[in-house]
Amino acid sequence: MNVFAGYRCGxxxxxxxxxxxxxxxxxxxxxxxxxxxxDVVIAADPGCRAIVEASRDPSLWRYHPLLxxxxxxxxxxxxxxxxxxxxxxxxxxxxxxxxGGEVWIKDDGALPTGSLKxxxxxxxxxxxxxxxxxxxxxxSTGNAGVAIAAMGRAAGLDxxxxxxxxxxxxxxxxxxxFGAELYLVRGSYDDAFALSREAAxxxxxxxxxxxxxxxxxxxxxxVAFEICxxxxxxxxxxxxxxxxxxxxxxxxxxxxxxxxxxxxGLKDLLALGFIAxxxxxxxxxxxxxxxxxxxxxxxxxxxxxVHASTIADSIAADRPADGRxxxxxxxxxxxxxxxxxxxxxxxxxxxxxxxxAVFGEPAAAAAYAGFLQQAEAGAIPAGERxxxxxxxxxxxxxxxxxxxxxxxxxxxxxxxxxxxxxxGKERR
Numbered sequence: 001m002n003v004f005a006g007y008r009c010g011x012x013x014x015x016x017x018x019x020x021x022x023x024x025x026x027x028x029x030x031x032x033x034x035x036x037x038x039d040v041v042i043a044a045d046p047g048c049r050a051i052v053e054a055s056r057d058p059s060l061w062r063y064h065p066l067l068x069x070x071x072x073x074x075x076x077x078x079x080x081x082x083x084x085x086x087x088x089x090x091x092x093x094x095x096x097x098x099x100g101g102e103v104w105i106k107d108d109g110a111l112p113t114g115s116l117k118x119x120x121x122x123x124x125x126x127x128x129x130x131x132x133x134x135x136x137x138x139x140s141t142g143n144a145g146v147a148i149a150a151m152g153r154a155a156g157l158d159x160x161x162x163x164x165x166x167x168x169x170x171x172x173x174x175x176x177x178f179g180a181e182l183y184l185v186r187g188s189y190d191d192a193f194a195l196s197r198e199a200a201x202x203x204x205x206x207x208x209x210x211x212x213x214x215x216x217x218x219x220x221x222x223v224a225f226e227i228c229x230x231x232x233x234x235x236x237x238x239x240x241x242x243x244x245x246x247x248x249x250x251x252x253x254x255x256x257x258x259x260x261x262x263x264x265g266l267k268d269l270l271a272l273g274f275i276a277x278x279x280x281x282x283x284x285x286x287x288x289x290x291x292x293x294x295x296x297x298x299x300x301x302x303x304x305x306v307h308a309s310t311i312a313d314s315i316a317a318d319r320p321a322d323g324r325x326x327x328x329x330x331x332x333x334x335x336x337x338x339x340x341x342x343x344x345x346x347x348x349x350x351x352x353x354x355x356x357a358v359f360g361e362p363a364a365a366a367a368y369a370g371f372l373q374q375a376e377a378g379a380i381p382a383g384e385r386x387x388x389x390x391x392x393x394x395x396x397x398x399x400x401x402x403x404x405x406x407x408x409x410x411x412x413x414x415x416x417x418x419x420x421x422x423x424g425k426e427r428r
Contacts, residue, residue, distance in 0.1 A: 004068035005043040007214065010325060011035040026131060028212050037324055038214040039264070040068050046272050052229070059083040060119060060222040066268055068218055069126035072155070078112040079122055079154035083222060085110045087230040087387075090356035096375040099382025103371070104246070105356045106227055109364065109393030113146045113174065115314075116223060116258060116391040121147035123219035124208045125155040133206035135160060137199055139185075139192035141254075141313045142171030143392055148208050149180035160205065162192040168313060168397045188308070190318045210257040211321035220261025221268065227387055228266075228275055242276045243269065247384040248335070252366040252391055253283040254315030256292055256326025262389070263329035279387075280335040283326065284370030286310035286345065292323050293337035296330060303327070311342045311400055314363030314392060340369040346404040348372060349394065359394035359401070367391070 006017040009030035019027055029036045048065035055062040060083025061071045072080040086107045093103035108116035125148070128136050135158040138148050145161035152159040161175055165184040175182045185192040193209060200207035210216055231244035238244060245266075251259040259281060269275045285293045289308035295301070303323040308316040320326065330337055340348075345362050348369035352360050360368065371388050374380050394401050409425070411417040 002068075002070070003042045003044050003065065005041040007038045008041050009033060009035055010037050010039055010328075015041070026133070026206055026213075028207065028214075036212050037322065040214045040218050042066060042068055042268070044268070044272055049272065049274055060122070060219075060226070063222055063225050066225065066272075067123065067222075068215065069123055069130060072122075072126060077154045078118075079125060079151050082112050082118050082122055084226060085223075087227060087234070088356055088358065089234075090388075092355035093371070093388070096355070096372065097380055097382075097384075097386075098375070098378050099380070101380065101383050102385040103356075104231070104385070104387045105352075105358050105390055106223065106387055107358050107390045108223060109358065109360060109390050113143075113150050113178075114393030114396055115143040115147055116220065116389070117144045117147040118151065119222050120144070120210075120216035120219035120257070120261070121151040121208065123215050124148065124206075124213060125151040125157060127215045128152075128157055128206045129155055131206070133157070135205050136208050137196050137203075137205040138162070138208035139189065139196040140167075141189050141316060142167045142175075143314050143396070144208065144210065145180060145182075146171055146174040146178065149175050149178035152180075153178055160196075160199075162196045164189055164192055166313070168399070170396050170398065174396075188318055189316060193321065209321070210255050211260075211325075216257055217261045217264050217322075217325075220258050221265030223389065224262045224265025225269065228269060231385075238276065240276060243274050245275050245277060246279045246387040248280040248282055248380070248386055250282045250284060250367040250371045250386070250388045252312070252315050252363050252370075252389070253285050253292060253320075253326055253337070254289065254312075254363065255317045255320045256322035258389075258391060259283050259329045260322050260325035263325070263333070266333075278333045281329050281333045282335050282370060282374070283330050283337045284366050285337060285339050286312045286315055286366055287339040287341050289316045289318075290339045291317070292320050292326050293339050295323070295327060296337040301327065310345075310362075312345055312362035312366050313397070314361065315366060338370040338373060340366055340373060344369040344373065346400065349401050349404040352390070353394075358390050360390045361392040361394050361396045362400045364390045364392040364394075
């Protein structure tokens with residue numbers, strides 16, 4: 001079943017059907033206005049809900065009637081099995097709501113490489129295989145590169161990854177473990193992005209870059225499918241028979257592609273009758289990398305570049321590549337953009353761990369910091385159902401987590417020493 005129907009430009013409305021799938025040719029830009037924020041158009045059967053609900057496939061490929069690429073072969077390891085990450089009820093987090101309500105944590109840190117970006121990379125790898133691309137190239141702050149290195153390897157494709165030389169050592173190690181052809185770029189993520197774009201176009205490589213490649217959103221939208229279906233399994237369908245929808249979803253935002261993907265997935269579900277309405281999307285940016293939030297606050301469609309500086313490297317973006325769609329995701333759902341300081345992000349790492357037993361890297365914890373900010377301000381109406389998206393595992397940046405917690409006490413190996421230490425802790 002192939003539901004890929006072509007492309008539509010989000011800027012001018014230009015449309016095109018699928019290109020002939022021969023050679024490494026790929027479409028990144030509108031054929032009319034030249035904008036590089038194309039949407040993939042799918043032609044899904046409105047009756048596909050029954051197919052999805054009847055599936056016993058415990059992966060994101062259960063949604064194949066809504067995906068524009070073929071399902072991988074069974075021998076493709078994590079490429080074939082990823083997805084359906086836990087959606088945890090978090091009563092500890094719900095206690096922070098002054099008016100009561102529910103909090104759920106969607107933990108994509110449980111994906112094969114510990115990042116939601118595995119979803120996008122799986123779809124891109126399948127698309128690359130379908131068009132016969134010789135190799136995949138991407139720019140990354142770490143997570144996207146690690147994800148495409150792993151998924152590309154599982155698909156039997158070579159990957160070239162360009163990352164800023166300041167990327168965390170753990171992510172660099174992951175890239176090398178998965179066999180990526182890795183290059184550290186002297187400069188920012190935006191410098192690496194520009195270089196990878198130029199290399200893709202001049203060398204005939206398939207570019208995975210966020211926003212530039214429209215298929216990345218198609219992978220990230222699957223997290224929205226899972227949230228709504230998992231809530232329905234846990235709570236039962238609505239009185240009208242639709243899938244359950246949270247009242248609001250908190251999403252960390254850097255270049256904007258994840259929140260754009262969540263929005264696209266929800267719109268797909270709404271158009272096909274799976275859900276009855278859209279939830280509010282709450283975008284959370286680091287205060288030191290808040291170009292999209294600043295545009296939102298100014299009620300402007302123009303996103304002015306910033307000089308990004310934040311401990312949350314995965315959401316550091318001077319020029320958010322998917323900023324237009326990220327703005328639309330919040331504006332069209334009645335949501336809001338929040339900014340959180342690096343101090344609030346660090347504090348949210350242990351708060352998330354203690355409230356929900358989930359370990360998030362700084363970029364992921366930013367979403368929880370946004371939730372905490374609104375909960376403490378009483379800005380979440382009584383009785384709302386909240387989902388916080390954890391986009392990456394804390395093991396990716398243990399040094400940042402260590403900064404967020406106090407050190408352990410060293411004691412002698414005796415019960416009396418342990419007792420004294422425990423009593424001292426109680427006094428503190």
